[in-house]
Amino acid sequence: MAAGGSIDALSQFKLAPVLGGFTQSNLMMVVAGLLIFGLLWLGMRPRAMVPGRLQAAAEMAYETVLGMCTETIGPEGRAYFPFVFTLFFFILFGNLLGVFPYFFTFTSHIAVTLALTVFVVGLVTVVAIRIHGWHFFSYFVPQGVPVALLPLLVPIEVLSYLSRLISLSVRLFANMMAGHVMLEVFGAFVVMLGAAGIIFWLPAGFSLAVNVALIGFELLVATLQAYVFAILTCIYLHDAVHLH
Amino acid sequence: MSEEPGEEEPPSFEERLKAARSRQGLDAPPPPTDRDTGGLGGMSPWGVGLRVGIELVSALVVAVAIGYGLDRLFGTRPVLTAVFVLLGGAAGVLNVWRLFAPRPTRDRGR
Numbered sequence: 527m528a529a530g531g532s533i534d535a536l537s538q539f540k541l542a543p544v545l546g547g548f549t550q551s552n553l554m555m556v557v558a559g560l561l562i563f564g565l566l567w568l569g570m571r572p573r574a575m576v577p578g579r580l581q582a583a584a585e586m587a588y589e590t591v592l593g594m595c596t597e598t599i600g601p602e603g604r605a606y607f608p609f610v611f612t613l614f615f616f617i618l619f620g621n622l623l624g625v626f627p628y629f630f631t632f633t634s635h636i637a638v639t640l641a642l643t644v645f646v647v648g649l650v651t652v653v654a655i656r657i658h659g660w661h662f663f664s665y666f667v668p669q670g671v672p673v674a675l676l677p678l679l680v681p682i683e684v685l686s687y688l689s690r691l692i693s694l695s696v697r698l699f700a701n702m703m704a705g706h707v708m709l710e711v712f713g714a715f716v717v718m719l720g721a722a723g724i725i726f727w728l729p730a731g732f733s734l735a736v737n738v739a740l741i742g743f744e745l746l747v748a749t750l751q752a753y754v755f756a757i758l759t760c761i762y763l764h765d766a767v768h769l770h
Numbered sequence: 771m772s773e774e775p776g777e778e779e780p781p782s783f784e785e786r787l788k789a790a791r792s793r794q795g796l797d798a799p800p801p802p803t804d805r806d807t808g809g810l811g812g813m814s815p816w817g818v819g820l821r822v823g824i825e826l827v828s829a830l831v832v833a834v835a836i837g838y839g840l841d842r843l844f845g846t847r848p849v850l851t852a853v854f855v856l857l858g859g860a861a862g863v864l865n866v867w868r869l870f871a872p873r874p875t876r877d878r879g880r
Binding site: 678681682683685686688689690691692693696697700701750 | 824858
């Protein structure tokens with residue numbers, strides 16, 4: 527909040543213990559997991575031929591991710607569906623929960639997104655090695671290149687492969703953090719301008735309007751970034767399975 | 771239609787209709803799938819710019835981290851970092867190329 531006339535936009539990302547070493551970030555992760563479980567369990571309990579609202583939502587969630595897997599990875603994609611589904615909905619619910627006031631966005635911490643990314647890249651590598659064995663390392667050797675250039679090109683390919691770790695994690699983290707910093711800044715504008723006197727109420731109202739628009743924008747970014755994370759995981763899995 | 775060979779010089783009705791429709795821009799080209807665009811589909815120019823920036827920088831970050839680590843390991847302070855900065859820059863450009871390269875030809879070239 528606006529403490530002492532300055533805008534403290536970053537304190538919202540501070541971890542606060544809820545119970546011992548269990549922080550509000552961990553709490554939101556548990557809440558996200560329970561919400562996903564609840565949506566699927568309660569939604570699919572009626573098992574109706576004509577689905578109700580909750581069942582339709584659960585079925586749509588299932589079919590969207592299944593389509594993402596099979597279209598991107600190919601028919602083999604069904605094997606990775608549970609992983610991509612879990613990843614997509616964990617990130618989506620984490621992003622969306624962060625939009626609520628007083629809630630914490632656990633995806634706005636690089637530690638969380640980097641951990642997810644390390645897991646994704648590690649899994650992709652393990653999958654590729656399990657399917658292709660030693661042949662996997664031909665992934666780093668571009669085709670149709672003179673042998674003399676290979677000592678230069680292979681390290682570049684390896685670095686490009688490893689840069690997924692940073693690009694995937696930073697994209698999610700940066701988007702979520704930037705959005706929440708913007709919300710905090712404009713929220714502080716409303717308070718500061720509103721307190722500064724009646725002539726500043728017009729710009730204060732403008733800031734409030736910007737914040738309303740930003741909340742809508744945040745909903746878009748939350749969904750889009752979860753989708754991008756999942757689809758990139760699928761593309762990496764495609765590369766691991768097909769190894770072009 | 772093939773039973774009247776004399777008449778078959780002009781293309782069939784379906785073909786002419788398709789050509790006319792595409793001339794008028796009535797048939798939208800099939801939307802690029804996310805496979806083709808690497809998840810870029812439906813992103814704003816801002817999104818694309820951010821994406822390219824992250825791809826460029828992330829390769830550099832990884833490269834500098836590795837170079838610095840190896841330098842500390844071998845005690846060759848500036849040499850490997852310098853080499854890896856160059857390699858990382860190249861890898862970043864490779865990432866961006868991957869992002870915009872026409873995917874199908876890559877797959878067929880395999």
